[in-house]
Amino acid sequence: MTSVLDDRPSATMFTVENLVNMARSGEIRIPHFQRDFRWQRQDVVRLFDSIVRGYPVGSLLLWRRPAPKQLVRLGSLEIQAPSVSAARWVVDGQQRITSLASALIPEASRDPRFALAYNLREQGFVPAPAEEEPLIIPLPVLFNLTRVLQWFQKYPETSEYVDQANNITQTLRQFQIPAYEVTQNDVKVLQDIFDRMNNYGKRLSRAEIFSALFADDEDIKNRLTFDKIAEHLDEDLGFGSVDNDTILMAMLARRGPDVKREIRNEFIENESGTRGQPGRAIIDFPEEARDTAYELGEIAMRRAIHFLQEEAGIPHFGMLPYRHLLVVLTRLFAHHPNPDPRSIRLLRRWFWRAAVVGPEVFKGGTTGAVRFLVFAVKPNDLQGSIQELLKLVDYPETPLPNLRRFRSNEAATKIVLCSWWANMPRSLDDGNAFDREDLSEVLLDRLTALDAVRYIVPRSSIPHEYRMWAANRALVPVVDSNATTIESLVTQRPLRLSEAAWRAAMASHLISSEMVTLIAEARAIDFLKARQAALQMQLNTFLERMCEWKFENTPPLTSLLIEDLEEED
Structure with missing residues (x-):
């Protein structure tokens, strides 16, 4: 017999303020068959931008049923939730609800995915700066009327933006999201609804299907996912x-x-x-x-x-x-x-x-x-x-990566970046070698190394045919750097660095004194050609050392001895 819902869904509207309060109180729960949270920071920014613009952000499907006392995790938000007789379990809408709660509740917004702010001058959402900036208001502040007033009292020079900030605050708090609520005892019916809803639109990934198939009861703590x-x-x-x-x-x-x-x-x-x-x-x-x-x-x-x-x-x-x-x-x-x-x-x-x-x-x-x-x-x-x-993989005549095309999401460029990392790049500011922790801190949840790469001279000053060259890039994983280029650090030695330390730092990026002179004389193309040649030589050396094409693939001596003994036996 075909399964049906115990009761027909009821339609309602929730404001963002309602949803955040329900999440904070532990009324919002995530069923075990739900996919894991998968949005990145840009997805969260897009959600808030849609809200401010008044765009629809889709509807929610909530499952009303009891929930036990437990630790609830919504993104980076952790709540010691009490038992609830009619909790709202999220069948569809987890990414949106989690993003709203984690970005707007102060104790959760430290996660880089949710650490967002609103730039009043640029009128857009941006990553929250490391230090307070008067015209860039963190979202947990902007969402709280009292804290918004306190912010402008603290920075009276920004008073002309008060009305704009109040409008954004009101829009965020009062924005309404439609929701369907169902009451259903059979979890298989809800899983079926979940599967159908997700396959009508963007299909679940293979990993998400696997996770849903082999999920278990919610009360299994510390279970690996x-x-x-x-x-x-x-x-x-x-x-x-x-x-x-x-x-x-x-x-x-x-x-x-x-x-x-x-x-x-x-x-x-x-x-x-x-x-x-x-x-x-x-x-x-x-x-x-x-x-x-x-x-x-x-x-x-x-x-x-x-x-x-x-x-x-x-x-x-x-x-x-x-x-x-x-x-x-x-x-x-x-x-x-x-x-x-x-x-x-x-x-x-x-x-x-x-x-x-x-x-x-x-x-x-x-x-x-x-x-x-x-x-x-x-x-x-x-x-x-x-x-x-x-x-x-025995193809020794394979062409090497092309340094005339630098794209951080392509395998050839990733190989080039690894060759740069092997050269132990140093900071041009303090002369210290970068380590994996520096790289990890800059890249956060990124799937490429783009955020750790800087232009040497402004891209706009280079003819179009040279703009894709690797020669104008350097691997410089620096957190919270507002500069898009490192031209000033290349052409002017920081006072804190000795001449020898500065030259060592430059050499770690394959930038010679002659190349510095070319930049200083505004001979950008000559600089690119000279550095491109140096990068090519370094890449060739790196891959010769790693691939060892000319070496015999002889197994360890111990394995050969064992084989000889077996033959004698």
Whole structure:
């Protein structure tokens, strides 16, 4: 029999003020089958901009039912919520409600995704500055009438903007969002509604479907999710925010080589009484439960990321040329957690050859690459796995990345950035070498390294044909820098730096004294040509060292000795 709702939905309107107050009191809850919070800062900005413009922001679907006393998390907001007899569980609208609550409630707005302010002069939403600026009002202040008045009393020179600020405050507080509320005892019906609503519009990602399929009751505390794994990897290793689909693929690769297999049966007992895929799919850990798979998957990813950072020279996820290489490494380090030094070197050689060659050499592109590479990793044969991986990327005549096209979201540019990182770039302000923590702090939740790259001379002063060149960029991960270029730091030595320290800092960015002179004489094209040549030479040297194309892929001596003994036996 077809399931129907116990009661027809009731339509109502909630102001933003209503929703924020309900979130603060613990009346808003998130059901276990909901997707994790996935918006980034630009999505939150777009939501608030739509509200101020009076644009529709969609409707909500809320599920009325009791809720226990528990710790509730909405984005960066944590509430010790009491038991509620008729809580509002968010079936559709989690991203919007979470963004509103986290950006407008002071204790939650410290998270960079939600730390927003309104620029009265520019009339737009911007990231909250590190220090107070009179014309840039943080959203938790702007949302509170009393605090807005106190702000203008503190900065009387901004009084001409009082009316504008009051209008924005009133708009934010009184903006109405339509909602449907349903009462339903059968959770399967609500899951069905959730699935249908999300598939009518933007389809759920594979990771979101997987998370919803294997979610459990809300009262299981500290249960690992893909979001939590990503958070742990970023907080502990400073590697940045790995996306959920990559985490899912890495976890699947650890458990079996076919990462495109049917996921709906991953932890379901089949007819033989074992968990996992029935039929043809290969599962290396068929008895493994969901929580164990998540925990051991995170451990394997940690080992893979440690290799990337310490051995391969990839400091941050935003500089990883191809995500599928992390998936392959996760499987390898899951089955071979402690490779010997020679194997590590061969593995680094494979990684960089695969990065330079790219997935195009495989039939099917990235899909084919991840399939062939993951299948090459055998659980009980480390040396055989590495040798097979090397054979798959044996293309020594592959062209090197083009320095005339610098785009931070392209693999070639990420390879170039890693070569710059290997040169240990230094601050032109204090002479200190940047470290991974500097990079992680600047990039936050970014998926590329764009925010850590600065122009050397203004882009507008360069002819169009040279604007894409890498020569006018430098890897300078500085937090809260308002300058778009570093021209002044290049042409004028800071007084705090000695001549030797300044030259060392310049050399770390491959900028010579002659290049400085060219900039000072406004010979921008000559500067670009000279630095482009230096960057090309440095890139060639870096990739020769990493790829080792001319070296034999000889396995460790110990493995050869063991093979000889087996033949004698």
